[in-house]
Amino acid sequence: MxxxxxxxxxxxxxxxxxxxxxxxxxxxxxxxxxxxxxxxxxxxxxxxxxxxxxxxxxxxxxxxxxxxxxxxxxxxxNGKIREVGDKILASNGKEVDFASALESCEEAGGTLATPMNEEENNAILGIVKQYNRYAYLGIKEGENSGQFKYINGAPLNYTKWHQYEPNGKGTEKCVEMYTDGSWNDKKCDLYCLTICEF
Known part of the structure; x- marks a missing residue:
């Protein structure tokens, strides 16, 4: 690789x-x-x-x-980027809806930060804590309620759901990271911090 x-x-x-x-x-x-x-x-x-x-x-x-x-x-x-494995993570510090966050990352040549393991989750968490804001992750609910996938369509191989999450039952199709590193399903039109991976 x-x-x-x-x-x-x-x-x-x-x-x-x-x-x-x-x-x-x-x-x-x-x-x-x-x-x-x-x-x-x-x-x-x-x-x-x-x-x-x-x-x-x-x-x-x-x-x-x-x-x-x-x-x-x-x-x-200067705390502008974090490296984890082959990924570089960065945030513009902006809070926007999911579609706008994804668009910003793609325009910069990346995608939304997508933790594939505990080490990557912790690196993203470092940026979440730096801004003290919840952040969107590159994960969305698929066609079946409660079945979440990476935005490229691949099935999740790692999760860090907060207790009793996901609980949106089809109404909360996006995923955010809390300031403790756990995940919550959330409506996609609400504002969260943009963190991109490259």
Missing amino acids: LSHSSYMLTAVAALLVTCHALCKCPGIPELPSVPGLPGKDGLKGQPHLPDSLDAELHNVLVNLKHRLSRLEGVLAL
């Missing part, structure tokens, strides 16, 4: 190659036309980079990885 940093580096590399092929980027020298990559000539043949360009991109990626690592460290130090 690729780490978050690997995904980011892959995305940055793709962006750099596309940027160089499609446009002139300010401050970045123009790369030579490479067969197989998008550019003036379109896609022709198989993607292949000359050895000199491959080495140059490798150096750029190493530098970007170093800078991303430093930025992640600064954000973690």
